[in-house]
Every structure is written in structure tokens, then in C-alpha cells.
Amino acid sequence: MGSASKPSTKAQANKPSGKQAGLDRRARIAELRAAEQRRDRRNKIIAGSVAGVLVIAAIATGTWIVVDANKDKKAKEAAASAPIDGVQTFGDLGRTHVKEKVTYPQTPPVGGDHNAMWLDCMGRVYDQPVENERAVHSLEHGAVWVTYNGKATPEDIKALSDKVKATPYSLMSPYPDEKGTITLSAWSTQLVVEKADDPRVNQFFTKYVQGKQTQEPGASCSMGAM
Structure with missing residues (x-):
């Protein structure tokens, strides 16, 4: 029988020794660790840069928020001080609490002696006429x-209702005897318009809801007669 074949000298030469294999493995591990450390340092640099940008952006945004808030405040103050075309004012009016009915010179009334109990006026929409004497008390509180x-359209009534419901210190009710189609009243102040989309409606709300004409600033507009 023939003799067993021997491994080639070339294969033996290419096969690393146990010692060399161990060195190669440690070198590979060291290389991987170095690469991982480089990657960590790079990520930290990127994270730091992003954080810095976010801080700068937050500061800038905060600055702009303050500026915008100041602009908004100034715009509201300007709107509150600007005259509104067609607004009538009626001077000083009585403020005595009475139990009897009062004959008012304005229709609807804008102030004067009134009932001791106000109407709920935290965005309250009434579908029936309300008592003058209690509505006047609500005006005293800044409503x-x-x-x-009857000349107001359903669309106008809906638009005005939505406006009132969204506005604390306001109320709404039908008033069949008034001459104007739509009347906006604050204490000693009144405006008549024909349509709900008249821009003066928003101007009136801005200026007179808890405006300077309010006789009892901070007084409640809830817990009144329902």
C-alpha cells in the first residue's frame, strides 16, 4: 500500500502559529476599540453641537416670544384706546340697587339704577328677552x-352667539323693541350695527369687555340670575 500523503510545505507556512494568532486577535480587538472610541468622540461632538444650536434657538425663540407678546399687548392697548365710529356715550349714570322696574332713557339701557342681582354674563346666550335691571347690573361689572x-338674520345671530359664547364678560339676548338691528351695549356706551360681520363688532368687544368704563372691575359675572 502507498504511504500517507503529507501536508504541503506551503500550507504549513501559511498557517499562523498559536502565538501569532493570539497577537493578531488582540490587535484586531484593539483596533475595534479604537474605532469605537473615535465613534463615541464624534457622536459627543455632534451632540454637543446640536445642543448648542438648540440652546441658541431656544434663546432666540424666547426672545421672539417676548417681542411678539409685547407687540400683541401694544396692539391690544392701541385697539382699546382707538375711537370706534358710531359709538355713543352717555356720561355718569346712577348705580343704586332697586327692586322696582326702572324706566331707562336708552333702548336697550346702558346703565343707571338696577336690580341687586346681575345676569350670568360669562359668555351666556339667552334665547328670550331678559330683565333690563339685571342686564344693567352685568354692564356695571364690565360685560x-x-x-x-327681528331684522337680524339667522346667520348674524349664529355668528354673534359664537362670539359671545367664546367671550367671558359678555351676554346676548333678543330685544324686539330696539330700533337698530344689532346693538352692542357697555356701561354708558352703545353701538348700533346692521350686520354681525361689521368690523366694529370685534373692535367694540376688544375695547369694552372689562374696559375702562367698567364700574366694578373684577366683580363676578357668574352666579347671577339664570
Whole structure:
């Protein structure tokens, strides 16, 4: 029988020794660790840069928020001080609490002696006429009272209702006897318009809801007569 074949000298030469294999493995591990450390340092640099950008952005944003808030405040103050075309004012009016009915010179009334109990006016929409004497008390507390007669369209009534419901210190009710289609009343102040989309409606709300005409600033507009 023939003799067993021997491994080639070339294969033996290419096969690393145990010692060399161990060195190669440690070198590979060291290389991987170095690469991982480089990657960590790079990620930290990127994270730091992003954080710095975010801080700068936050500071810038905060600055702009303050500026915008100041601009908004100034715009509201300007709107509150600007005259509104067609607004009538009626001077000093009585403020005595009475139990009897009062004959008012304005229709709807804008102030004067009134009932001791005000109407709920935290965005309250009434579908029936309300008592003058209690509505006037609400005006004393800084409310705007929106009234309308039979000439107001359903669309106008809906738009005004939505406006009132979204506005604390306001109330709304029908007022069949008023001459104007839509009347906006605050204490000693009144405006008549024909349509709900008249820009003066928003101007009136801005200026007179808890405006300077308010006789009892901070007084409640809830817990009154329902």
C-alpha cells in the first residue's frame, strides 16, 4: 500500500502559529476599540453641537416670544384706546340697587339704577328677552350686552352667539323693541350695527369687555340670575 500523503510545505507556512494568532486577535480587538472610541468622540461632538444650536434657538425663540407678546399687548392697548365710529356715550349714570322696574332713557339701557342681582354674563346666550335691571347690573361689572331685533338674520345671530359664547364678560339676548338691528351695549356706551360681520363688532368687544368704563372691575359675572 502507498504511504500517507503529507501536508504541503506551503500550507504549513501559511498557517499562523498559536502565538501569532493570539497577537493578531488582540490587535484586531484593539483596533475595534479604537474605532469605537473615535465613534463615541464624534457622536459627543455632534451632540454637543446640536445642543448648542438648540440652546441658541431656544434663546432666540424666547426672545421672539417676548417681542411678539409685547407687540400683541401694544396692539391690544392701541385697539382699546382707538375711537370706534358710531359709538355713543352717555356720561355718569346712577348705580343704586332697586327692586322696582326702572324706566331707562336708552333702548336697550346702558346703565343707571338696577336690580341687586346681575345676569350670568360669562359668555351666556339667552334665547328670550331678559330683565333690563339685571342686564344693567352685568354692564356695571364690565360685560358687553349684545341684543338684536327681528331684522337680524339667522346667520348674524349664529355668528354673534359664537362670539359671545367664546367671550367671558359678555351676554346676548333678543330685544324686539330696539330700533337698530344689532346693538352692542357697555356701561354708558352703545353701538348700533346692521350686520354681525361689521368690523366694529370685534373692535367694540376688544375695547369694552372689562374696559375702562367698567364700574366694578373684577366683580363676578357668574352666579347671577339664570
